[in-house]
Amino acid sequence: xxxxxxxxxxxxxxxxxxxxxHVNNAVYLNYLEHARHEFxxxxxxxxxxxxxxxxxxxxxxxxxxxxxxxxxGDRFMVGVILQKxxxxxxxxxxxxxxxxxxxLVLKGRVxxxxxxxKGRPELPAEVSTALDGLG
Amino acid sequence: xxxxxxxxxxxxxxxxxxxxxHVNNAVYLNYLEHARHEFxxxxxxxxxxxxxxxxxxxxxxxxxxxxxxxxxGDRFMVGVILQKxxxxxxxxxxxxxxxxxxxLVLKGRVxxxxxxxKGRPELPAEVSTALDGLG
Amino acid sequence: xxxxxxxxxxxxxxxxxxxxxHVNNAVYLNYLEHARHEFxxxxxxxxxxxxxxxxxxxxxxxxxxxxxxxxxGDRFMVGVILQKxxxxxxxxxxxxxxxxxxxLVLKGRVxxxxxxxKGRPELPAEVSTALDGLG
Amino acid sequence: xxxxxxxxxxxxxxxxxxxxxHVNNAVYLNYLEHARHEFxxxxxxxxxxxxxxxxxxxxxxxxxxxxxxxxxGDRFMVGVILQKxxxxxxxxxxxxxxxxxxxLVLKGRVxxxxxxxKGRPELPAEVSTALDGLG
Numbered sequence: 001x002x003x004x005x006x007x008x009x010x011x012x013x014x015x016x017x018x019x020x021x022h023v024n025n026a027v028y029l030n031y032l033e034h035a036r037h038e039f040x041x042x043x044x045x046x047x048x049x050x051x052x053x054x055x056x057x058x059x060x061x062x063x064x065x066x067x068x069x070x071x072x073g074d075r076f077m078v079g080v081i082l083q084k085x086x087x088x089x090x091x092x093x094x095x096x097x098x099x100x101x102x103x104l105v106l107k108g109r110v111x112x113x114x115x116x117x118k119g120r121p122e123l124p125a126e127v128s129t130a131l132d133g134l135g
Numbered sequence: 136x137x138x139x140x141x142x143x144x145x146x147x148x149x150x151x152x153x154x155x156x157h158v159n160n161a162v163y164l165n166y167l168e169h170a171r172h173e174f175x176x177x178x179x180x181x182x183x184x185x186x187x188x189x190x191x192x193x194x195x196x197x198x199x200x201x202x203x204x205x206x207x208g209d210r211f212m213v214g215v216i217l218q219k220x221x222x223x224x225x226x227x228x229x230x231x232x233x234x235x236x237x238x239l240v241l242k243g244r245v246x247x248x249x250x251x252x253k254g255r256p257e258l259p260a261e262v263s264t265a266l267d268g269l270g
Numbered sequence: 271x272x273x274x275x276x277x278x279x280x281x282x283x284x285x286x287x288x289x290x291x292h293v294n295n296a297v298y299l300n301y302l303e304h305a306r307h308e309f310x311x312x313x314x315x316x317x318x319x320x321x322x323x324x325x326x327x328x329x330x331x332x333x334x335x336x337x338x339x340x341x342x343g344d345r346f347m348v349g350v351i352l353q354k355x356x357x358x359x360x361x362x363x364x365x366x367x368x369x370x371x372x373x374l375v376l377k378g379r380v381x382x383x384x385x386x387x388k389g390r391p392e393l394p395a396e397v398s399t400a401l402d403g404l405g
Numbered sequence: 406x407x408x409x410x411x412x413x414x415x416x417x418x419x420x421x422x423x424x425x426x427h428v429n430n431a432v433y434l435n436y437l438e439h440a441r442h443e444f445x446x447x448x449x450x451x452x453x454x455x456x457x458x459x460x461x462x463x464x465x466x467x468x469x470x471x472x473x474x475x476x477x478g479d480r481f482m483v484g485v486i487l488q489k490x491x492x493x494x495x496x497x498x499x500x501x502x503x504x505x506x507x508x509l510v511l512k513g514r515v516x517x518x519x520x521x522x523k524g525r526p527e528l529p530a531e532v533s534t535a536l537d538g539l540g
Binding site for chain 4: 149150152153154156159161207
């Protein structure tokens with residue numbers, strides 16, 4: 001297991017499972033988003049405050065390898081590492097492990113950037129400064 | 136625009152948009168799944184029938200590039216091309232375009248396989264035969 | 271079948287089904303919301319435009335009787351009738367029917383109102399005028 | 406606040422909020438379902454195990470009064486009381502409170518029953534015995 005900058009523990013809820021009885025492939029992106037937003041809070045960035053102030057952080061790429069399925073009631077951990085990949089782009093390396101065994105469930109690389117009110121890439125200084133503390 | 140084997144036209148619903156007013160990044164995976172399952176029907180494969188019969192088709196990789204956001208009411212098209220990449224693995228090349236302008240919204244590569252009741256990779260002959268007709 | 275002021279036809283998507291293989295009970299509220307918002311458009315009210323302009327239409331009560339389940343691929347119709355129940359409150363009578371048989375799936379009564387920026391009940395004149403045309 | 410038989414504490418996740426910045430009205434049904442299923446576990450009933458064994462517990466009525474909205478990051482408590490209303494029908498009285506203030510967010514009454522493989526109302530003895538311990 002990598003050394004993560006942030007970890008969050010969650011549990012599968014029944015409504016997140018589809019007709020196969022597994023967590024649906026789209027729902028894992030919800031888990032990853034929630035882990036990122038909680039991680040951002042530890043850097044002083046509150047996603048919903050940013051939205052209210054017109055600052056849009058957006059995902060430009062999701063690269064997800066599914067290794068095993070989560071099912072009803074499974075406890076799992078999402079680990080996050082932030083990597084700066086260009087002045088405007090940051091990659092969240094995010095992996096999910098089944099608990100308590102720590103079996104790998106999913107490996108993800110989620111790339112995000114900022115967009116200004118005209119839809120052009122732009123990251124306000126307060127955001128990049130906060131991210132650069134860790135990225 | 137590529138020449139797709141299958142196309143489906145859909146429209147954004149308000150509940151699919153998040154606090155940024157855009158379709159949430161996870162919801163696009165719902166759109167892609169729906170397009171794939173409709174595509175499978177044209178090959179004689181009904182996903183829910185397969186589930187009932189114990190045949191699990193699962194996603195092992197999602198690779199998604201988000202090019203522009205969809206918002207409330209947007210009409211869009213999902214195009215699909217099937218590529219066989221190994222005896223047990225198939226890749227769905229899936230792109231989304233905003234209509235009527237046909238502006239690129241998202242480029243996706245979704246890799247799937249089959250899993251038997253023991254969780255091992257296996258594709259029943261009826262499935263691989265159907266997919267090979269196009270893949 | 272009642273005489274509805276608005277009808278919309280939709281189809282169940284596989285990701286809307288839960289581990290029982292049925293549409294999850296919460297998802298029907300998505301269907302009802304989508305039908306209401308499409309209905310509002312026919313009265314000249316665009317929900318997302320209203321949100322952008324700070325006008326919040328909110329649900330204060332949902333009363334839903336589930337009569338039969340929808341499953342993968344089912345086509346269904348949502349019928350809507352608008353009833354004014356007080357100067358600030360409107361009730362959307364919304365029923366869902368399985369197609370093509372028109373078997374009753376769900377009977378709903380959804381009560382909504384408007385809320386101003388201070389969180390107090392208030393409906394801008396343009397909204398109540400539009401709704402009163404039908405309600 | 407009523408005296409609840411079961412309580413669970415949860416927190417709003419950003420992806421559960423819609424374009425109004427509030428938790429979408431359908432998402433509260435997810436919260437209520439999750440609370441019910443956790444409550445059922447305390448009675449020895451595991452919903453997903455029941456599904457696997459062909460026992461379907463279904464919702465036949467949702468009656469929800471929304472009192473105030475939850476927003477990003479809000480912590481809340483779901484309280485549950487079980488009431489038997491007929492040999493085959495049980496009502497879950499479920500209320501949601503914003504924490505830490507314990508302000509009422511939602512009052513719900515969710516009625517459920519069992520359905521056998523032919524779609525007829527039926528509750529296996531093991532289920533009604535477990536529910537009757539509390540209901």
